[in-house]
Amino acid sequence: MATTRLTRRGLLQRGGALIACSAAAHPLMTTVTFASAPWENRLVVIILRGAMDGLDVVRPLGDPAFMAMRGGLLRGRDDSLPLDGYFAMHPALAPLMPLWSAGQLAFAHAVSTPYRDKRSHFDGQDILEAGTGMDVPASARRDGWLNRMLATVPGMNAQTAFAVGRDELKVLNGPAPVMNWSPDAALNMSPQARLLLQEVYHEDPLFRDAADEAVELAELVAPDESTPRGAAMADAMKRGGGTAIEALAAFSAQRLREETRIAAFSMPGWDTHRRQPQAIGGSLARLSDAILLLKQGLGPVWDKTCVVAMTEFGRTVRENGSGGTDHGTGGAMLFAGGAIRGGRVMGTWPGLDEAALYQRRDLMPTSDVRQHAAWAMRGLFGLPSASLERDVFPGLDMGTNPGLIL
Numbered sequence: 001m002a003t004t005r006l007t008r009r010g011l012l013q014r015g016g017a018l019i020a021c022s023a024a025a026h027p028l029m030t031t032v033t034f035a036s037a038p039w040e041n042r043l044v045v046i047i048l049r050g051a052m053d054g055l056d057v058v059r060p061l062g063d064p065a066f067m068a069m070r071g072g073l074l075r076g077r078d079d080s081l082p083l084d085g086y087f088a089m090h091p092a093l094a095p096l097m098p099l100w101s102a103g104q105l106a107f108a109h110a111v112s113t114p115y116r117d118k119r120s121h122f123d124g125q126d127i128l129e130a131g132t133g134m135d136v137p138a139s140a141r142r143d144g145w146l147n148r149m150l151a152t153v154p155g156m157n158a159q160t161a162f163a164v165g166r167d168e169l170k171v172l173n174g175p176a177p178v179m180n181w182s183p184d185a186a187l188n189m190s191p192q193a194r195l196l197l198q199e200v201y202h203e204d205p206l207f208r209d210a211a212d213e214a215v216e217l218a219e220l221v222a223p224d225e226s227t228p229r230g231a232a233m234a235d236a237m238k239r240g241g242g243t244a245i246e247a248l249a250a251f252s253a254q255r256l257r258e259e260t261r262i263a264a265f266s267m268p269g270w271d272t273h274r275r276q277p278q279a280i281g282g283s284l285a286r287l288s289d290a291i292l293l294l295k296q297g298l299g300p301v302w303d304k305t306c307v308v309a310m311t312e313f314g315r316t317v318r319e320n321g322s323g324g325t326d327h328g329t330g331g332a333m334l335f336a337g338g339a340i341r342g343g344r345v346m347g348t349w350p351g352l353d354e355a356a357l358y359q360r361r362d363l364m365p366t367s368d369v370r371q372h373a374a375w376a377m378r379g380l381f382g383l384p385s386a387s388l389e390r391d392v393f394p395g396l397d398m399g400t401n402p403g404l405i406l
Helices: 008-018 064-075 091-101 123-130 145-153 192-198 205-220 228-240 245-257 276-304 369-381 384-393
Strands: 030-034 043-046 104-114 157-164 179-181 260-267 305-311 329-338 344-346
Touching: 008 245, 043 245, 043 276, 043 369, 091 104, 091 192, 104 260, 104 276, 104 369, 145 157, 145 260, 145 384, 157 245, 179 369, 192 344, 205 369, 260 276, 276 305, 329 369, 369 384
Parallel strands: 043 260, 043 305, 104 344, 157 179, 157 260
Antiparallel strands: 030 157, 030 179, 030 260, 104 329, 305 329
């Protein structure tokens, strides 16, 4: 006779069925992840799916080759927002300029993962979230670097990290406990049903804990609209229709104000082969909204927070014939939060002369995305560099500390 292995996640999923939660909407089957830990600082990771064009987001106007290669996309408009005399920011990020002025916004330029040459979104995102080098075969990239980081710290519980949204977040896959939430999760339980569930499972610790967690998740998806913060979150979720980035940011902020320390969600829409000015402008506006909603929702906790936005690779230096750019290599990262030392563009600029380009087409990477993520976690959580280089990002050389975290 076949046997069934009982797991905590399986019990929670079965518990969800008992309380009339549809499988498609069950929060344990969706992708918002949060985690609670012994730290006071918070980390938010945003995966920008589609290969964000870092050269458009943080424009190297001081490089004489830039306008020659990108003049068509900019259409001769002087709408860039000056940052430091060399780089300028895309105008769609104008709402974030006060953060730049306050030292709470920064960028890292000419960055990449170890992924090279094939320029596949699927493979690029896989490498980005796994946090490994190319020496690790795809079949072995089962867990993500955020989950491995959690696994290095004893005493973690599921509230430490949340994966937020519908998309799978491989960066949080792995054995360390995390929780998942989606804005369209529908877990409806009456007070009587909750009491019945707790009574039925009272004598069995494994089932009882699973039932308690199911009740807790039911409460998470129903914000208390009598409080200003709960009302703001509920409003964002309603406006988003279950899909808006605002809903993910609002829920993340709510959890991070409490015991959660890590939240991750993703944003699609960064593949700009055609009509890039229109496409990237809308995506940057949504990213700006999400960051400002996080700041608003976090309140005083914003000062202990670092937001990291990263993408699988950059785009070509030259624009294409369709008013866009093609898959490239070197790109950019964005950092925000009161815990960072911002107001600067980090990294070594390689230049845009043809001989300086990667394969004479792409921005040459001069640092690794993983280095910046590792130094952020080192500064936020005090994790040893040796553990970050060995356990979290196997084989990584973290290099020189950029001093990102205050």
